[in-house]
Amino acid sequence: MKHIRNFCIIAHIDHGKSTLADRLLQTTGTISDRDMQAQALDDMDLERERGITIKSHAIQMNYKYEGQEYILNLIDTPGHVDFSYEVSRSIAACEGALLIVDASQGIEAQTISNLYLALEHDLEIIPILNKMDLPGAMPEEVSDQIVDLIGCRLDDIIPASGKTGLGVDRILEAVVNRIPPPKGDENAPLQAMIFDSVFNSFRGIIAYFRVKNGVIRKGQKVKFFNTGKEYNADEIGILKMDLFPKNEVRAGDVGYIISGIKQANEVKVGDTITSKENPCTEAIKGFEDVKPMVFAGIYPVDTEDYEELRYSMEKLQLNDSSLVFEPESSQALGFGFRCGFLGMLHMEIIQERLEREFNMTVITTVPNVSYHAFMKKDPDDLLIVNNPSELPDPAGMDRIEEPYINAQVITKAEYVGSIMTLCIEKRGELKNQVYLTQDRVELTFEMPLAEIVFDFYDRLKTVSRGYASFDYHPIGYKPSDLIKLDLLLNAEQVDALSALVHRSNAFDLGKKICLKLKELIPRQQFEIPIQAAIGAKVIARETIKALRKDVTAKCYGGDITRKRKLLEKQKEGKKRMRQVGRVEVPQEAFLAVLKLN
Numbered sequence: 001m002k003h004i005r006n007f008c009i010i011a012h013i014d015h016g017k018s019t020l021a022d023r024l025l026q027t028t029g030t031i032s033d034r035d036m037q038a039q040a041l042d043d044m045d046l047e048r049e050r051g052i053t054i055k056s057h058a059i060q061m062n063y064k065y066e067g068q069e070y071i072l073n074l075i076d077t078p079g080h081v082d083f084s085y086e087v088s089r090s091i092a093a094c095e096g097a098l099l100i101v102d103a104s105q106g107i108e109a110q111t112i113s114n115l116y117l118a119l120e121h122d123l124e125i126i127p128i129l130n131k132m133d134l135p136g137a138m139p140e141e142v143s144d145q146i147v148d149l150i151g152c153r154l155d156d157i158i159p160a161s162g163k164t165g166l167g168v169d170r171i172l173e174a175v176v177n178r179i180p181p182p183k184g185d186e187n188a189p190l191q192a193m194i195f196d197s198v199f200n201s202f203r204g205i206i207a208y209f210r211v212k213n214g215v216i217r218k219g220q221k222v223k224f225f226n227t228g229k230e231y232n233a234d235e236i237g238i239l240k241m242d243l244f245p246k247n248e249v250r251a252g253d254v255g256y257i258i259s260g261i262k263q264a265n266e267v268k269v270g271d272t273i274t275s276k277e278n279p280c281t282e283a284i285k286g287f288e289d290v291k292p293m294v295f296a297g298i299y300p301v302d303t304e305d306y307e308e309l310r311y312s313m314e315k316l317q318l319n320d321s322s323l324v325f326e327p328e329s330s331q332a333l334g335f336g337f338r339c340g341f342l343g344m345l346h347m348e349i350i351q352e353r354l355e356r357e358f359n360m361t362v363i364t365t366v367p368n369v370s371y372h373a374f375m376k377k378d379p380d381d382l383l384i385v386n387n388p389s390e391l392p393d394p395a396g397m398d399r400i401e402e403p404y405i406n407a408q409v410i411t412k413a414e415y416v417g418s419i420m421t422l423c424i425e426k427r428g429e430l431k432n433q434v435y436l437t438q439d440r441v442e443l444t445f446e447m448p449l450a451e452i453v454f455d456f457y458d459r460l461k462t463v464s465r466g467y468a469s470f471d472y473h474p475i476g477y478k479p480s481d482l483i484k485l486d487l488l489l490n491a492e493q494v495d496a497l498s499a500l501v502h503r504s505n506a507f508d509l510g511k512k513i514c515l516k517l518k519e520l521i522p523r524q525q526f527e528i529p530i531q532a533a534i535g536a537k538v539i540a541r542e543t544i545k546a547l548r549k550d551v552t553a554k555c556y557g558g559d560i561t562r563k564r565k566l567l568e569k570q571k572e573g574k575k576r577m578r579q580v581g582r583v584e585v586p587q588e589a590f591l592a593v594l595k596l597n
């Protein structure tokens with residue numbers, strides 16, 4: 001154990017984590033130069049394209065320092081807020097962290113929130129000033145920020161560049177010298193924490209773990225503490241570029257287990273693996289059952305594809321246990337699923353994977369949060385509302401509560417005013433304002449999660465010209481004055497367009513949504529009234545004028561290929577359309593609420 005080091009890399013998105021990790025793998029010979037492919041750790045195509053590490057992985061490197069062989073386990077952590085629980089488990093599996101800060105950007109919101117997580121777990125922090133090769137690097141200024149933030153000495157900070165390789169040797173030496181070896185007792189009952197799992201179509205579900213105490217052996221009977229399920233450890237091993245089977249994995253080390261687990265949701269990140277014969281008395285602390293935060297309906301464009309959509313979602317769930325869904329039906333859209341996601345990014349990823357990996361064309365409805373409704377007849381009885389159209393009649397309701405978050409924004413001093421205005425417009429309340437340096441300010445707000453689901457990110461980017469970073473954490477439910485805003489197309493209510501909004505915004509929103517729908521729904525052969533209503537009361541109206549001309553009319557009937565082309569084009573444009581009553585509605589219209597500004 002003396003020669004093992006377990007560490008992770010924490011950074012704000014795009015500060016160069018994956019590039020630097022690749023460099024470490026290359027320098028330690030874990031991956032040959034020939035096999036070196038940019039961002040070797042991101043093995044899903046989608047991840048590589050988006051340049052974000054979605055799922056955490058682990059990899060073992062061998063490193064020789066002053067004649068001694070060391071085992072370095074690098075545990076990769078996802079950088080996005082949607083996956084912050086996974087980050088916290090990966091961090092809990094380590095003794096140290098490389099804190100990467102982009103020398104041209106400085107400290108950002110996720111640098112700080114991930115750092116706090118690392119400090120909570122008493123990790124040794126190695127600060128790294130990355131992207132030193134950039135002409136815009138500001139080493140002095142950013143180093144000062146780092147010193148202020150973590151209270152280290154200036155010469156603890158390692159200047160580096162994932163691009164040129166600068167600093168990589170110093171980083172590896174620091175991992176050995178500064179990060180403590182794992183503690184743990186090989187003779188104690190087995191206690192291993194699961195920090196991730198993946199689905200492999202040949203091997204089934206593979207769970208990654210860090211052994212805290214004891215030894216896990218091949219063929220042993222194991223028990224997952226929190227789910228209570230028992231398995232046979234069919235295969236265990238360590239993680240190099242591939243799975244590397246072993247007969248045992250001992251305290252302090254990181255490994256994987258394959259044990260005939262059928263469903264991804266049997267493996268819970270944060271759960272403890274112990275032995276069936278000689279179980280540990282308590283689980284490793286920090287286990288949480290992650291709950292979806294954002295919900296939306298997903299419907300097939302073609303109603304006949306419902307079964308295929310179900311199959312695809314089940315397949316997706318196999319390797320993403322945080323995706324939840326159940327069948328629902330909508331008057332407007334027919335049969336589909338109400339899905340729960342960790343956040344907006346997670347939702348986009350699922351939608352994209354459905355389309356790419358399963359070739360499904362789907363309609364997604366406006367995302368919403370999960371509301372708590374309390375009825376007058378029993379004000380303690382909580383009703384969970386994950387779909388605005390299922391909100392009970394307001395007359396019988398005592399109150400509605402919605403989830404709130406603590407939002408952290410880090411920005412330049414000159415944008416503080418406009419960001420405050422935005423946050424207040426989004427029903428936020430300023431809780432704290434700290435100057436990190438003369439020019440960098442950290443703002444803390446309390447605000448409803450629902451406002452983040454709407455167009456918050458984009459607005460924040462706009463008002464700060466990109467100079468703001470953002471992070472948030474849920475802080476529980478609070479009562480809110482929310483009402484249901486309904487939309488009618490051609491005098492028919494479209495349930496998939498209903499939203500819960502704050503009473504003070506309802507009129508304004510109703511008007512804006514009608515205008516937006518008018519812009520998004522193409523003209524058809526007849527006139528279409530668009531109305532917004534609260535209960536029976538119509539609060540806004542727009543009209544889409546009828547289309548008179550036949551699209552092919554201007555082709556003079558002569559040129560047949562041209563005519564066909566035009567029809568083809570029309571058909572393509574139709575792909576993402578849904579017939580709602582007599583009206584053809586494009587996908588974008590279902591998300592109109594998100595695009596009002």
Ligand code: GTP
Pocket residue numbers: 011012013014015016017018019020051052053078079130131132133134160161162163164
């Ligand atoms: P997430 O996984 O999304 O959190 O991003 P990341 O932190 O892993 O960043 P990644 O390594 O993908 O790098 C982000 C971008 O910065 C990419 O375009 C890289 O090519 C670039 N980049 C990374 N390291 C360096 C560096 O040292 N110098 C320069 N000039 N660019 C770099």
